[in-house]
Amino acid sequence: MIVEAALRVVDREGVDGTTMRRVADELNTGAASLYWHVRNREELLHLMLDTVAGEIRLPKPDPKNWQAQVKQLGREMRRTLLRHKDIAKATMGRIPLGPNALRVSEWALGLLRAAGIPDRTAALVIDLFSLYVGAHAMEQADGEIPMPDGAGGSMEAVIDMYRGYFRSLPPDAFPNTVALADLLVEGGPDERFEFGLDVLVAGLAATAKAARPKR
């Protein structure tokens, strides 16, 4: 109940805007009342994260297509996180251990093991993977990129500003940055995410093969 209310606030105001007082308002009650049901804001965030983890849909594992399925899981996780504004910010530095989060890692662990990935590699890659998806979703989610000068505008305006900035650099000191100015700013979040997914899965395949020298 209170977790659902908190999630409604997150969807509207973002993680930083999800204050105890606002969650209490959502329930037409006082902030102090929340502390009867929840130890502190930290616990509330954990509960919210696990609830969100429960929204992740998992297909039936198909070890023969494990690479495609790993990517599919990544996309599903990202979609689920972004559905709740910048809740990915709350995942950073937190290790979710609720039943719903565990269900996801259990699924991934099963898939990787069935695919022949060594146990040790599978255990390590679980962390790496969620680290990537969480960090990416967070970067994309807070639509306003905090700029040093308070000039933060829309996404496109910021990108144009960056491009101009890169191009204006002294070409003798930053030849590559100037030359690749367009490439550095082009490419939406979707494309960047897919690129990371490709690199991760390809790297995992190579690493796993190297770690299992029985051919």
Place this chain on the structure above:
Amino acid sequence: MIVEAALRVVDREGVDGTTMRRVADELNTGAASLYWHVRNREELLHLMLDTVAGEIRLPKPDPKNWQAQVKQLGREMRRTLLRHKDIAKATMGRIPLGPNALRVSEWALGLLRAAGIPDRTAALVIDLFSLYVGAHAMEQADGEIPMPDGAGGSMEAVIDMYRGYFRSLPPDAFPNTVALADLLVEGGPDERFEFGLDVLVAGLAATAKAARPKR
């Protein structure tokens, strides 16, 4: 001057503990005085990040050994970040564009291009790489893992708690998690970081080769 003071505070109190008032105290002055030199806390954080980026040492590029050099850069970045407590937390969601940060990406860009990585891939991988290093350093840095129940203790105690938790799960619902309980918690931050580095570089090599089908 004020940036150095702020960095001293970070090293002592962490990012969240780096409040305007404490930085001012470090300089034996008042919090309001800082706003004469700095637009706001956001700008101060940017300046701190770029100063830290200036501490990153870059070797002479050696394209023939680009894979080793990319890993070396990762380790150097991580070391530099961890030297300043949890300052990595400040990198998340921020895009550093100061001269010192630019110097690093310029170096990496040059190395990757000279190594034959396609421009587009190089541009994308810059982001991916700093995302990984930043996220990893942040996770490792805040020594206290925020636990739902306020039972956060030392790193080792938490790990033991996790192991016990994983083992205590119902084996029919979480067979893989239970089976890999030891592997999931074992492995220090160094090993985990190296694993990520391996995966990333191997994945990059594979992806770059695929994107450049001229053999």
Place this chain on the structure above:
DNA sequence: ACCGCGATAGAACAGTGTTCGTCTAGCGAA
């Protein structure tokens, strides 16, 4: 001696998480 200006700083404002003590609504037992 005076002006101007770069710099400092106190007080205040709105907002945060959290705690304390008090209050109320409901319910089972006598």
Place this chain on the structure above:
DNA sequence: TTCGCTAGACGAACACTGTTCTATCGCGGT
């Protein structure tokens, strides 16, 4: 019905936060 009892709500307060406004320094140039 009346008496407890307790789960839950809640106002007030505390110690903080970033930021702004305003007044006030110190000091070099005229």
